[in-house]
Amino acid sequence: DIQDEVNSYLTAPIAYKNTHILDWWRLNATQFPNLAIASQAILAIPATSVPSECTFSAGGRICNNLQGSLKAGTIAAQVCLQSWLNFFD
Structure with a gap:
């Protein structure tokens, strides 16, 4: 388990x-x-594997959708989790 x-x-x-x-x-x-x-x-992911514009736009979409009510750490975690999900698709 x-x-x-x-x-x-x-x-x-x-x-x-x-x-x-x-x-x-x-x-x-x-x-x-x-x-x-x-x-x-x-x-194995290089430090520059995602262009910064992509990361910032993903964070911006999360902030806009939730009216900016999330803390920075929560947004970072959401962006990270979404990138992992995209990696395994």
Whole structure:
């Protein structure tokens, strides 16, 4: 169950500061198979994978639709979730 996997991950020992994140996920993929797949998908995204105009327009659509009543963190989370949904479609 994914919830058990997340709980196990959250209680796992913290990696050392100089640990290479992709190596850590490779070593722990059997313990956290679903999270390893998700992390590889997320970590593979280049920092400039989405033009800034697209991101800002997505945030603008959310603000306009909800009359700007959301906090910045909520809007950022919504934009992020929408981009993940688009990625997996």
